Amino acid sequence: xxxxxxxxxxxxxxPKDFTYQELKTLMNLLGFYEWNNxxxxxxxxxxxxxxxxxxIKLHKPHPNNILKKYQIDLIIDxxxxxx
Numbered sequence: 001x002x003x004x005x006x007x008x009x010x011x012x013x014x015p016k017d018f019t020y021q022e023l024k025t026l027m028n029l030l031g032f033y034e035w036n037n038x039x040x041x042x043x044x045x046x047x048x049x050x051x052x053x054x055x056i057k058l059h060k061p062h063p064n065n066i067l068k069k070y071q072i073d074l075i076i077d078x079x080x081x082x083x
Contacts, residue, residue, distance in 0.1 A: 004029040014072055019065045023062060023075065054078060
């Protein structure tokens with residue numbers, strides 16, 4: 001099982017410990033890049049896949065690095081039809 005498949009399986013299991021770093025790694029493996037609008041964007045980021053024309057917008061989790069349940073649900077829904 002590849003790293004991509006392992007991260008997708010972990011994400012779909014809706015864990016309570018999925019980190020933002022894991023999300024960045026997964027998004028990169030799926031062809032997304034992270035974009036924020038400089039200093040004025042605060043913790044708001046977008047993951048953009050130009051080929052598939054998909055934009056996922058969310059806030060970086062803080063003060064810790066663990067994604068919230070609604071963020072995991074949003075990402076699962078956005079990447080569902082990516083293959």
